[in-house]
Amino acid sequence: MPTVHFTDAEGAVRDVEGNVGDSVMETAVRNGVPGIVAECGGSLSCATCHVFVREDCVSQLPPMEDMEDEMLYGTAVDREDNSRLSCQLRLTDELELFVTTPESQV
Amino acid sequence: MGTHAMEQAAGATTVPTQTGLLIIGASQSGVQLAVSLRALGFDEHITLLGDEDHRPYQRPALSKEFLQGTVESESLIFRSNEYWAEHNVDLVKGEYIARIDKEADGSGVAHASSGREVPFKRLALTVGARARKLDTEGADLDGVLYLRNADDALALKARVGDATDVVVIGGGFIGLEAASSLQKMGKNVTVLEYGPRLVGRAVGEETAEYFLAAHRSRGLDIRLNTSAARFTPADGGTSVAAVELKDGTVLPAQIVLIGIGVIPNTQLAEQLGLDVDNGVVVDRFALASDGTTVAVGDVANMPNPVPGSEPGERIRLESVNNAIEHAKVAAYSLTGRREEYAGIPWFWSNQADLKLQIAGLCNGFDQTVLRRDEARGKFSVLYYRQGQVIAADCVNAPLDFMAVKNALAKGQNIPADAAADPATQLKTITTDS
Numbered sequence: 017m018p019t020v021h022f023t024d025a026e027g028a029v030r031d032v033e034g035n036v037g038d039s040v041m042e043t044a045v046r047n048g049v050p051g052i053v054a055e056c057g058g059s060l061s062c063a064t065c066h067v068f069v070r071e072d073c074v075s076q077l078p079p080m081e082d083m084e085d086e087m088l089y090g091t092a093v094d095r096e097d098n099s100r101l102s103c104q105l106r107l108t109d110e111l112e113l114f115v116t117t118p119e120s121q122v
Numbered sequence: 123m124g125t126h127a128m129e130q131a132a133g134a135t136t137v138p139t140q141t142g143l144l145i146i147g148a149s150q151s152g153v154q155l156a157v158s159l160r161a162l163g164f165d166e167h168i169t170l171l172g173d174e175d176h177r178p179y180q181r182p183a184l185s186k187e188f189l190q191g192t193v194e195s196e197s198l199i200f201r202s203n204e205y206w207a208e209h210n211v212d213l214v215k216g217e218y219i220a221r222i223d224k225e226a227d228g229s230g231v232a233h234a235s236s237g238r239e240v241p242f243k244r245l246a247l248t249v250g251a252r253a254r255k256l257d258t259e260g261a262d263l264d265g266v267l268y269l270r271n272a273d274d275a276l277a278l279k280a281r282v283g284d285a286t287d288v289v290v291i292g293g294g295f296i297g298l299e300a301a302s303s304l305q306k307m308g309k310n311v312t313v314l315e316y317g318p319r320l321v322g323r324a325v326g327e328e329t330a331e332y333f334l335a336a337h338r339s340r341g342l343d344i345r346l347n348t349s350a351a352r353f354t355p356a357d358g359g360t361s362v363a364a365v366e367l368k369d370g371t372v373l374p375a376q377i378v379l380i381g382i383g384v385i386p387n388t389q390l391a392e393q394l395g396l397d398v399d400n401g402v403v404v405d406r407f408a409l410a411s412d413g414t415t416v417a418v419g420d421v422a423n424m425p426n427p428v429p430g431s432e433p434g435e436r437i438r439l440e441s442v443n444n445a446i447e448h449a450k451v452a453a454y455s456l457t458g459r460r461e462e463y464a465g466i467p468w469f470w471s472n473q474a475d476l477k478l479q480i481a482g483l484c485n486g487f488d489q490t491v492l493r494r495d496e497a498r499g500k501f502s503v504l505y506y507r508q509g510q511v512i513a514a515d516c517v518n519a520p521l522d523f524m525a526v527k528n529a530l531a532k533g534q535n536i537p538a539d540a541a542a543d544p545a546t547q548l549k550t551i552t553t554d555s
Contacts, residue, residue: 038197046202048209050161055443057180057198059187061470061479062443063524083477083520089549090524122465 018107020044022067024051025119036109040102041065051117058103060084064121065102066091070114074098077105077113093118140241141212142166143456144232146219146390147248148178151419151445153200155246158453160209169240170206171214171232176272177203178213182442184275185299186472190307191279195272214240222394228414244456247391247402247410247417248449251384251440256291260353265362266378269300278379285376286310289365291350293320295471297381298337302474304379305342312343312373314350314365316382324469326484328492328503329515333476336517340474353378384440386421399423401438406462408452416452419445427463428483429533430510437483441469466530468523475499479520481527482513493522493544504541510555511536525549 020040022030034043044052044065053064060083069077077100080088084104088095102115143159145152148170156168172178179198187193206213217234224230224245232240253268260266265285267278278300282288286309290301293315305311319330320337337344349368353375356363365373386401397403397411401423408416408424426435427447439448447465454461469480487505494501502522505513514526525548529536535555536548 042197046199046205048157048201048205055446056470057182057442059182059470059472061472061477062468063520083518086520087524089521090528 018109018111019113020107021112021114022049022051023114023116025117034107036107038107040067040105040107040113040115042103043107044102049117051121052102053121054103055122056103060087060101060103063087063091063101066093066095066118066121067100067102067105067115068096068118069098069100069105070116071098073113073115076108076111080104091118092120092122140229140243141169142242143168143244143246144240144242145170145246145248146232147246147250147387147419147421148172148174148213148215149248149250149419149445150178150181150200150442151250151449152246152248153178154446154449155248155416155418155452156209156211157201158450159456160211162453162457162459164453164457165210166243168209168211169214169242170211171217171219171240173216173218174271174273175216177215179272180442181271182470184272185269185296186303188275189279189282189300189303198272219390222390224394224412224415228412245415246452246456247415247421248419248445249387249390250420251386253380254383254385256350256380256382258350258352260355260362261380263353263355263362264360265376266353266380268380269296270384278377281377282307282309287374288312288377288379289314289350289373289375290379290381292381292383293317293344293346294322294381294383295324297379298333298473299471300379300381301342302337302340302476305340306474309377312345312375313337314348314367315344315346316349318347320344320346325480325515326487326490326503326505328490329478329501329517332501332517333473333478336476337473350378384420386423386438388421391415391417391421399436403436406451407455407460408448409455416455418448418452422448424448424463426483428467428512430507430512432486439467441467443468466527468527475518477518477520479516479523480513481516481523482511482530484513484515487512489538491538491541493519493541495519495544500544502544504536504538506538509535509538511538511541522548525552528552 056062220235221233253270388398391402402417426437471478484505489506491504500519501517516523540551
């Protein structure tokens with residue numbers, strides 16, 4: 017099963033097993049991971065599901081499309097090179113993903 | 123007592139004889155209220171009760187991804203069953219509360235139409251709104267549909283395969299979203315709008331005209347100032363087959379989808395004797411006129427929370443963002459804190475490849491600034507009042523949207539004269555007002 021390891025801004029870690037095909041955002045929200053807000057439910061409208069992806073995991077992810085790229089300029093905590101919107105990241109078989117959630121999403 | 127026995131017979135977990143908080147309406151705002159209360163340390167038992175047979179789900183996709191079949195119903199579910207169990211929230215589905223007896227201390231008993239009783243210490247109304255019905259002749263024919271909840275969406279999906287022609291009544295967000303989805307699914311779609319422009323008062327003239335032109339150029343047949351005289355079946359049939367317009371035009375339609383706005387569900391509030399005026403009247407802390415019941419989200423008529431609004435001005439907002447932010451206010455209220463509404467109202471609507479994001483409320487604007495980048499398909503309108511930016515409609519322009527939303531949240535301004543050049547990034551010209 018794909019697993020996402022969420023580390024919050026204080027360093028607390030939460031490991032969540034997800035389903036292939038679901039997004040990282042959905043996996044977080046359904047299980048109540050507090051660092052992900054996701055107001056728009058994954059329609060790429062709100063930029064409140066921002067995560068920092070651990071450097072060695074970045075290559076496992078699909079490339080960013082323009083809309084995600086632009087939305088990332090409006091996140092509550094400024095973007096970094098490893099920033100993604102977690103609604104755009106789909107879980108694949110055996111994926112082991114490490115992400116950190118920002119201090120604030122809104 | 124009776125309810126307790128019934129719970130156990132149904133195999134549910136043990137529920138106290140009196141729930142700490144009864145939330146009526148398993149909606150976006152109801153879910154958020156429960157979640158926020160737990161985040162704030164509210165430790166009493168919560169009952170989240172809804173009249174639908176589904177677990178609480180996200181509505182916005184119903185007219186878009188869900189209708190088009192690009193997301194599964196499961197991914198619309200807000201929280202896992204385990205989440206609710208772990209957080210001591212009892213989810214009750216398929217119960218319609220018909221009447222409430224309430225004491226002065228805020229406690230009471232809710233009576234469901236099934237006969238079930240739910241005693242509570244405190245009450246929250248997150249009952250939302252219902253689709254406004256059209257009483258046009260033939261509106262009771264099969265195939266004349268609305269789109270407000272999951273069952274509506276399922277009914278529409280069930281008919282859509284056999285349909286070739288769809289008439290959408292109402293050129294607002296829901297009508298245009300559904301029309302775009304149905305067009306993408308290969309249907310021949312006509313939109314009838316009663317008024318002189320699309321999207322009513324939710325956006326300004328420039329945005330309405332942009333959408334009209336954009337949809338028409340994508341092949342959608344939109345008719346303004348047009349209404350249906352009657353819906354007619356084929357000879358001897360019970361399903362709609364055509365829409366007859368007031369000018370005598372007849373449009374074939376195997377589906378008529380009506381999206382002409384909503385009516386807040388104030389029945390329970392009225393029965394409780396709460397102040398009701400275009401929704402349940404609440405104060406800045408989401409408290410209704412009895413001082414104990416909270417009302418949240420689409421159903422609540424609240425003091426306009428936007429900085430700079432007229433004193434005494436009231437507003438009822440229908441949006442996901444409002445459901446969330448207002449629920450947080452109510453959660454503070456229910457835990458004895460007084461926190462005012464935070465954040466700037468924002469909205470979105472996805473129609474075909476047009477991604478509209480709205481920041482702020484444009485009410486009372488006296489100036490607009492248009493930013494248009496034809497080549498990249500970007501379009502924004504910024505709204506100003508006395509030189510201060512108050513809102514923006516942005517199509518495929520998330521940078522503009524984010525810049526305005528952030529400026530509004532921080533009480534900043536984006537000077538109008540500098541904003542007109544679409545090559546200028548708004549973020550770079552934002553100033554402290």
